Amino acid sequence: MFVPIKLKKRDGKIVYERENVKKILPECEIIVNPVEPINLPKNITRFLEIDFSPIVIKPNGVETIYLKFPIEIGVFAKDSDRMIVIDVFAFEKPKFTLYGDPKNGVVCRWFQSDVYYEIPEVDPSKHGVLKLVIKNGKDWAEVGKVVLDCYAMKIYYDKFASCWAEMKILSKISAETTFVDKPIAEGMKKAAELYTTRRLMGKSFIMEWGLI
């Protein structure tokens, strides 16, 4: 993966450069990893909506599917256990949508994915893989979208970024989505997060304006 950043050492400092961004850092560790895709062009939401071809699930059925999701790349400076974000960039152009109605809905980062039943190949600079476990209730259900709260997103990465989420269907039009803090494959490393401090604000999201 080509990362368009330059790091130069000058007078005992590190000069970080990317396009129009230039920052002078003290001697420290630089970490580059995938981060929550809600920062660009600017942070206006905490939610990610992924649309996919609707799948029909039997009563009490459990489906595990894989979806692609957009990623952004975060650059962090680290010293001892403390980190600060230096820069965030992305290779994928973002698009936003509204989940719900114009009065009560939520603005979400939007992405369209195909449905896969095993881990798909992805362009690791643009996309990650989301493992989505859908647990159905007592009735038939049709699901064509998932909305996730990225403040609770747990990204793991190796050759590509990934995360794991669960969707518990509550009714024909509502579901609860939660991130699972586990890698989808062995040997993956946990990514540094941008929103760890806001974790207390809730880990799950209730989709109450439809599942298609």
Add this chain to the structure above:
Amino acid sequence: MIEINGDRIEGAILFAIVVALGIIVARVVSMNVRRSLAEKVPANELNLILKVVNFSIIAIFALIALPFLGVDLSGLIAAGGFAGLVVGFASRSVVANLVSGIFLLVERPIKIGDQVKVGDVAGFVEDIHILSTIIRTYDGLFVRIPNEKLFTSNIVNLIVNPVRRLEYIVGISYKDDAEKAIEIIRGVVEDHPFALKNPEPTIFVDELGESSVNIVVRVWCPSSVWFDVKTELLWKIKIELEKAGIEIPFPQRVVWLRRDRNEPGKDVPA
């Protein structure tokens, strides 16, 4: 010398009991007011409200209890009534603003930081006081609006809903292909990150105007970036239409002239 007899002692005790009851009621009411307004009202204003509530209740109970001390309230009521009339007239607008301020705090049509339009004033809500509301206009001016005026005005809160729609009318010349223009505009809109995917943008020929075919472009975008999108998108549409050779015409009128047969060479209005 104070005359001490049974009636006086009994009256004093009753007065003390009623006032004590008033203090207890005032404390309970103050506690509830504090609890319900703690997150809605700034601390300094909350203290003022609590003091007003506290002393008003105690004063009411004390007035009720005064007859137990043998105080005749009829004179006091007459004097108080007259004084109240004078004070009432003098402070009518203050009370109106105060009451409006309380209603605004309870109803909460606006919050600090919201972008609002009140009459001909538009800008950011900087502060909501008990008597007035402060607006910082987009050009940086400080505007104080009395709460009574704010409460009785039409308040437009520009960001209370998560999304807003913007609309342009793009005129193209009659010789150009409107379908192609719509396709180009749709491409520009879809390319903009904050032009929302849902609700879908709508782009259609709305009117065959005097000088142009008018295409309406309606796009939903997040309220927080509405103005940015509005300014960026229109210019991008103009550039892309021009790149495709589609003309955005000036207003024009075709004027026909005819020559008068009797006086060759002389033009007359048609």
